[in-house]
Amino acid sequence: MADEDDEDDEGGAGGGTGLPASLEMAWGLRERPGKGPRPTLTLPRIVETAVALAAGEGMDAVSMGRVAKELGVSTMSLYRYVTAKEELYILMSDAGVGAPPALPxxxxxxxxxxxxxxxxxxxxxxxxxxxxxxxxxxxxxxxxxxxxxxxxxxxxxxxxxxxxxxxxxxxxxxxxxxxxxxxxxxxxxxxxxxxxxVSPDQVMGQYVRTLRLMTGPDTHPGVTRLLESDAFTGSDxxxxxxxxxxxxxxxxxxxxxxxxxxxxxxxxx
Amino acid sequence: MADEDDEDDEGGAGGGTGLPASLEMAWGLRERPGKGPRPTLTLPRIVETAVALAAGEGMDAVSMGRVAKELGVSTMSLYRYVTAKEELYILMSDAGVGAPPALPxxxxxxxxxxxxxxxxxxxxxxxxxxxxxxxxxxxxxxxxxxxxxxxxxxxxxxxxxxxxxxxxxxxxxxxxxxxxxxxxxxxxxxxxxxxxxVSPDQVMGQYVRTLRLMTGPDTHPGVTRLLESDAFTGSDxxxxxxxxxxxxxxxxxxxxxxxxxxxxxxxxx
DNA sequence: TAGTTCTGTGTATTACTTACACAGAAGAGC
DNA sequence: GCTCTTCTGTGTAAGTAATACACAGAACTA
CATH class of the missing domain: 1.10.357.10 (Tetracycline Repressor, domain 2)
Structure with missing residues (x-):
């Protein structure tokens, strides 16, 4: 009945935050363990690569396999740094927003x-x-x-x-x-x-045209007024x-x- | 140079809305073509099944294969009614919100x-x-x-x-x-x-406890004040x-x- | 009755996440 | 220096999922 066996998630080296190891890493807690072989990768490098991929080809291009290929390693090696794809997402998101700019x-x-x-x-x-x-x-x-x-x-x-x-x-x-x-x-x-x-105006125009076909003054008076206005088309x-x-x-x-x-x-x- | 060959998406029977066929169906446009064999399914029945699945087991359970199994048909048969999963999503969403309630x-x-x-x-x-x-x-x-x-x-x-x-x-x-x-x-x-x-309070408590470990009055004075207040814990x-x-x-x-x-x-x- | 059109389905392709076990590297303790 | 432990990268494989494509057969039209 020892109460130290319910820490089934974190490795124990972290600060007991309940956060996944990769996030404790991002906060600067959790040292690199001095034992095993030198890691080829680092968490920042993985995140950086994933971010570059997302920025260049969109989020759809970001898969574990693709990120690994970009880094020249095998897919599974990423799981030494991140326990699930969702974790990589969080780190990417954090890197993407960056620190708020300094105030003048x-x-x-x-x-x-x-x-x-x-x-x-x-x-x-x-x-x-x-x-x-x-x-x-x-x-x-x-x-x-x-x-x-x-x-x-x-x-x-x-x-x-x-x-x-x-x-x-x-x-x-x-x-x-x-x-x-x-x-x-x-x-x-x-x-x-x-x-x-096509152009932004054309996209909007198509949308307005579509809505006009489904709506009418009887069933959708408010929408009809909206479509007749320049709320969508007038791109002031x-x-x-x-x-x-x-x-x-x-x-x-x-x-x-x-x-x-x-x-x-x-x-x- | 005829200008009628750029309708590459819709079958031509619809109102030329530019919408996918399933959505024109939802709007009540587009009759059932009288030619081929009687359909086993209907769009509403598919959507209803998918919605029931989502409500019962969550969105993760909603796959084309699973919905088809629930209906007792093959996976691919669904694609006779919907051109992509995204379309089913839109229809599910629409069915889920339902019509706004009547005003007194x-x-x-x-x-x-x-x-x-x-x-x-x-x-x-x-x-x-x-x-x-x-x-x-x-x-x-x-x-x-x-x-x-x-x-x-x-x-x-x-x-x-x-x-x-x-x-x-x-x-x-x-x-x-x-x-x-x-x-x-x-x-x-x-x-x-x-x-x-665990209980809602415990979840909140864990979050507050975690944040306390990463923040401090020096780096995060505002967050610290927030965590010291009852903003999270006081569930008035x-x-x-x-x-x-x-x-x-x-x-x-x-x-x-x-x-x-x-x-x-x-x-x- | 022949032709057309539409339905349901089986098969196969492609892609993705992740569990698991193994070989070998790097440090720790003696 | 040697052994032991721990950690790394990797190959393999399982499981799931979306969907392209072609075919057999149904129901209507002429």
Whole structure:
């Protein structure tokens, strides 16, 4: 009945985080064991190769066999560094988002709104520049270094705001979700353009034409009005949708913050 | 140089929508051709079977072979009804969300905010009751009947609001994204609970414990504050996060609407 | 009755993840 | 230096999955 036999997952050398060995490696815990033969590969090199493959040929090209071939090793050797493909995905995702960019000195004077806005745009830029990240099915809460660094940066933006911790993390999740959703839609659009080989306007036009055939003023008055408008065709601003969503969220948050400050001011007076 | 030879996808019997045959079928276009032998299966029966499988054993159990076995036919016979697995996914998704629920009579007196709130909650309820839907990788814009019905319902909620069509559809996408994100997180949580076999609090506790090991006040002050708070452990309200996000969005939208109405009132005076 | 068209199916191809066992390398302890 | 332990890379193989292709036969049309 010794209670040390339920550590059936980790090798025991790690910090007992419950994380897979490769992730403890990514955090810098877990030394290389000094025993066996020198490894040919390193985890960063594997991840780097997989990322290059994803960036170049898309996520579909990333298979264990293909990554191994790219590295000049056998497929199974990768499993010495990673226990499952999903783990490689997490590491790729972490490498793909990278560390959040450094803040300029003048950021010290910025308020939560400016900071959150820049946070959102920076994240969006990263996702759109590495849109293969969006094709990785993420499941579970973030546990990798860079993902947490981004979370920290988002929380820091609201450090001085009169919000509870629950509200802060909810805001981070809310805006993070928006960023991801919008970037994914943009990537889908891109894929459709590349696959069909026609212009963005033509893709949209085809979609509108299709919807017109299935809908009508009787069954779908709202959709019909939408299709008659220039909401789809008029491509005035490419990121209108993103901007609109972010502005609504931040306006709503501002209302909450101002309400809190009014209460606080009233109590102080 | 005849221009009728670029219809290489659809069989020609359909309405020329550019949609795959199975989807035209779902829309009620495209009659059954009277020639060959009577089909053993029907598209709805295939979808129904696949949905039952997904609901019972999860999305991982849904393969073409398995669905066929469940129906007592050969794998390849399914390809007479669906050209690719992705198409079955779309049909499953459409069947899973179903038609939006009927509005009660008193809904006539509701404003856009109440209507949008109920729309969001109704959608969330459907996704959480059929969380396998969240495991289907969706790509591309909605083209199936029920998906469009939900979109229509959302647009209808804002029919009288002083918003442009572009703003309306952006709002639908914004809230729809929130609903999906939050439902997906809840489903991930559920999976973690089922897989580990422990209580929700224990899963959260393990996550917090893990994060504590990787973070510290120096490198992650915001995260540290978060972990010290009861944001994760205090499970006062299970849907706090969802409610919070929705309220922020609707508050932000309200600010926009009120601004518009003020301008309008000023012009009328 | 002949011809056309459509159905279900068997077979086979290709690709992918991963379990398992083995040969050999590198350090640890004596 | 020798032995033992531990760790590495690898080959093989099992299991699963999507789907291209061609064929036999059904049901309708002319």
């Amino acid at each position: 000195p003048e950021a010290a004077g910025w308020g939560w709104r400016e900071l959150l806005t820049r946070w959102a745009y920076a994240q969006r830029a990263v996702l759109m520049a590495n849109s293969w990240i969006l094709r990785i099915p993420i499941t579970g809460a973030p546990v990798s270094p860079n993902q947490l660094a981004w979370m920290e940066r988002g929380l820091a933006a609201m450090a001085d705001a009169p919000l509870t911790e629950g509200e802060k993390i909810s805001t981070i999740i809310l805006i993070g979700g928006l960023v991801r959703n919008e970037a994914t839609m943009a990537a889908d659009m891109m894929d459709a353009i590349v696959k069909s080989g 601003e490419p990121d209108f949708q993103f901007r609109f969503g972010l502005d609504r969220i931040l306006d709503g948050l501002a209302a909450l913050v101002e309400g809190r400050q009014a209460v606080q001011d009233g109590a102080e007076a | 009579p008193e809904a006539a007196g509701w404003g856009w905010r109440e209507l949008l709130t109920r729309w969001a909650y109704a959608q969330r309820a459907v996704l959480m009751a059929n969380s396998w839907i969240l495991r289907i990788p969706i790509t591309g814009a909605p083209v199936s009947p029920n998906q469009l019905a939900w979109m229509e319902r959302g647009l209808a909620a804002m029919a009288d609001a002083p918003l442009t069509e572009g703003e309306k559809i952006s709002t639908i996408i914004l809230i729809g994204g929130l609903v999906r994100n939050e439902a997906t997180m809840a489903a991930d949580m559920m999976d973690a609970i089922v897989k580990s076999g 309200e299970p849907d706090f996060q969802f409610r919070f996000g929705l309220d922020r969005i609707l508050d932000g939208l309200a600010a926009l609407v009120e601004g518009r109405q003020a301008v309008q009132d000023g012009a009328e005076a």
